[in-house]
Amino acid sequence: MIIRLSDCPSQPWKNGLGSTREMAVHPPGAGSDDFLWRVSIAEVDSAAPFSRFPGIDRQIALLDGNGFTMTLDDGRIHPLTTPFAPFAFAGETKVAVNLVDGPTRDFNLMVRREHARGEVLVWRGPGTHEPDPSSVLVYCARSVIYSAEGPLHAGDAWRPSSASPVQLHLQHGALALVVRIERYAPGRSRT
Known part of the structure; x- marks a missing residue:
């Protein structure tokens, strides 16, 4: 199934200080x-702090713009200025943001840590890739990716609709x- 970013309505952040488009x-x-996992594209146009999500593991990657510096409440400072380089942090962490130079867009994965583990991998073209069974979404960040269901342009995502092997070009x-x-297997959790 192909998901077009233009079909995903903008909605406010949980804390109301920014906006995001939920892709899946x-x-x-x-x-x-009550989500198990969630993928969204956030618009960061001010130095607003991130929403807090207790019990959620997050990964974020810069898509567009010059990025921002994240100051986490555990003392870490992370410059999110390298495009497409995922950074992981706990959702309950208090995160202050300082924009480098103008608004940015970023890719966000959130996973409920009690029930699952998630990761964001980067594929660079050209070439053919076959997503493994644990792949739930492929986001086209640049150029074009061809699937059996049609082309994905920058900003589009693809979700597998069956367990059958597929190839993306x-x-x-x-x-x-x-x-x-x-x-995690039933009865087992990370905690």
């Missing part, structure tokens, strides 16, 4: 209190962010 959530229709200059989710 599991289970479908889940809200911020990245064109010259293409770059994809791939979300992998591994659920």
Whole structure:
């Protein structure tokens, strides 16, 4: 299934200080209190602090703009200025933001840590890639990716609709962010 960013309505951050476009959530229709995982594209146009999500592991990657510096409440300072380089942090962490130079957009993965583990991988084209069974979403960050369901342009995402193996063809200059989710076995959790 292809998801067009233009079809994903803008919605306010949980803290109301920014906006985001939810590309995918599991289970479908889940809200911020009951999702297992969620992928969104955030617009960061001011030095507003991030929303806090207790019990959630987050990964963020710069898509557009010059980025920002994240100051975390554990004392770490992370410059999110290198495009497409995922950075992981706990959702309950208090994060202050200082923009480098103008607004940015970033890719966000959130995973409920009690039930699953997630990661964001980077594929660079050209070439053919076959997502493994734990891949739940492929986001086209640059150029074009061809799937059996049609082309993905920058800003589009693809979700597998069956367990059958598929191939995605990245064109010259293409770059994809791939979300992998591994659920814990019933009765087991990370904690």
